[in-house]
Structure formats: C-alpha cells, structure tokens
Amino acid sequence: AQTVTQSQPEMSVQEAETVTLSCTYDTSESDYYLFWYKQPPSRQMILVIRQEAYKQQNATENRFSVNFQKAAKSFSLKISDSQLGDAAMYFCAYRRGNKLVFGAGTILRVKS
Amino acid sequence: GAVVSQHPSRVICKSGTSVKIECRSLDFQATTMFWYRQFPKKSLMLMATSNEGSKATYEQGVEKDKFLINHASLTLSTLTVTSAHPEDSSFYICSGQLAGEAEYFGPGTRLLVL
Numbered sequence: 500a501q502t503v504t505q506s507q508p509e510m511s512v513q514e515a516e517t518v519t520l521s522c523t524y525d526t527s528e529s530d531y532y533l534f535w536y537k538q539p540p541s542r543q544m545i546l547v548i549r550q551e552a553y554k555q556q557n558a559t560e561n562r563f564s565v566n567f568q569k570a571a572k573s574f575s576l577k578i579s580d581s582q583l584g585d586a587a588m589y590f591c592a593y594r595r596g597n598k599l600v601f602g603a604g605t606i607l608r609v610k611s
Numbered sequence: 612g613a614v615v616s617q618h619p620s621r622v623i624c625k626s627g628t629s630v631k632i633e634c635r636s637l638d639f640q641a642t643t644m645f646w647y648r649q650f651p652k653k654s655l656m657l658m659a660t661s662n663e664g665s666k667a668t669y670e671q672g673v674e675k676d677k678f679l680i681n682h683a684s685l686t687l688s689t690l691t692v693t694s695a696h697p698e699d700s701s702f703y704i705c706s707g708q709l710a711g712e713a714e715y716f717g718p719g720t721r722l723l724v725l
Contacts, residue, residue: 546714597660599657604652606652
C-alpha cells in the first residue's frame with residue numbers, strides 16, 4: 500500500500516524567510532505523480548505544485564519549489580520569501596492511477 | 612487552473628432526513644470525480660470514486676447505501692447522505708480530475724446534522 504508521511508505537524512516561519520516542509524512516501528512503483536496542496540482557513544484545496552516521477556528536474560512555481568529525491572522517496576516543498584497569505588495547512592499527496600493518497604498535513608504559520 | 616463548484620456550501624438538517632450535495636466542474640469535463648470527507652485539522656479521507664455513467668466505487672468502510680453517488684454527466688456528480696445522523700456531520704469535498712493531470716477541488720460543503 501502506498502503511504503505518505505509528513506513528519507512535521509506544525510511549522511513556523513518569519514515573513515520573507517524560507518521554509519521547507521518535508522514529505523516522504525512509500526511505493527514500489529516507478530511511474531507516479533506527486534503533489535503539494537494548500538488548504539487555507541477557507542478550506543478550499545489549492546494545487547501548489549506537481550511533480551512527475553519520471554522527470555529528474557525539480558518542479559518550480561514562482562516562490563514554491565520542490566526537492567524531489569526519487570531514490571530516497573522524498574518530496575519536500577520549499578517556500579521562499581514567505582508571505583502572510585502562505586499560512587495554511589499543506590498536504591503532500593501521491594498519485595498512481597486515479598487515486599490520491601494524502602499525508603496528514605503540516606500547519607504552516609507565518610509570523611509578521 | 613480548472614474550477615470546481617459545490618452546492619450548498621453549508622447545510623443544517625434534522626436527523627433522519629436526506630441531504631444532496633452537488634459538485635460541478637465548470638470549465639472542464641471530468642471523467643472521474645472523487646468525494647472526500649474531512650474532519651477538523653485532519654487529512655482528506657477518500658469516500659468514493661465516481662465515473663460518468665457508471666456506478667461509483669466506494670472505499671472500504673464507506674456505506675454505499677448511506678452515501679449515494681450519481682455521476683450523470685461529465686460535469687456533474689452528486690452525493691446524497693441518506694437518513695443523516697449527527698455522526699455524519701462533517702466537511703465534504705469533491706474533486707474533478709483532468710486526465711493525466713491533477714485533481715481540482717471544490718470549496719467543500721459543511722454538513723451539520725441536528
């Protein structure tokens with residue numbers, strides 16, 4: 500069974516600083532997708548970034564980037580120049596086929 | 612990104628009644644839609660996978676007779692909570708999947724059963 504582990508229940512970052520959220524996953528497959536979703540207080544799930552496992556290059560979306568280590572089954576999210584609007588619950592997710600498996604989530608607090 | 616709507620955003624009902632929640636993909640056709648349940652500060656729990664024109668596939672432990680799912684078109688899926696009880700109170704989220712891409716989520720429906 501595929502599992503996704505987010506070992507940090509909560510993280511804090513100072514505004515304008517950089518923070519990294521960790522995620523590891525367990526799979527025996529070689530072809531899959533990984534995602535980070537953000538859930539702010541409104542509870543709307545928002546796609547932050549995606550990574551295809553066959554791509555070695557780390558995905559980047561503006562201030563958000565990932566460090567994808569396939570052999571280590573690690574998929575961390577780096578948020579640069581943190582903003583107050585980045586405060587949310589962040590979920591790492593794995594997909595193979597058509598189902599998403601979510602981690603438990605990390606609450607990110609941004610201090611002004 | 613693709614947009615998914617849900618209606619209603621919140622509903623309060625009496626125990627024993629049924630509640631229908633609609634999920635629509637507004638700017639794309641979703642051959643597959645998903646229904647999740649989420650408790651406060653917890654992760655999303657997949658309830659069922661809904662394919663247009665066929666019966667939904669339910670996850671283990673989810674009562675298919677209690678949570679009726681209909682996926683009548685490529686843009687609409689509905690979840691009906693039948694004979695609702697207070698323990699069914701929760702936040703329900705749907706999503707639509709673009710083939711080969713990510714899932715896009717609706718804003719969720721908060722259900723409170725009194």
